[in-house]
């Protein structure tokens with residue numbers, strides 16, 4: 001008997017749990033440093049600018065633009081075989097220049113992508129209770 005292999009699932013820890021909890025609630029959240037008045041992503045335990053550990057999780061708009069992308073044609077693990085080809089993108093969030101999130105871009109034809117394309121967050125439940133933010137072209 002065969003079974004479709006799963007994609008690797010995220011393993012939230014003390015630093016990243018705010019990101020995954022927000023996703024489970026259908027929201028995109030990134031860390032914010034009140035001292036620097038700047039968002040920070042990837043999640044960290046100390047602000048890379050001022051070394052404070054007083055970082056907050058803030059829900060963001062879920063809007064951004066395509067900063068970079070690649071189209072994956074070879075599955076890196078068996079769980080990805082059914083998704084080929086798929087798009088891995090870097091999205092610059094609307095809240096701050098240089099605030100980048102690496103993600104999948106879904107509901108898009110690779111031939112229609114261009115740098116600067118308007119995107120919006122969407123969520124995929126990979127397994128019960130495990131929800132992953134992804135982005136798709138924003139509808140006008």
Ligand SMILES: [Zn+2]
Nearest residue numbers: 033036047050
């Ligand atoms: Zn700071």
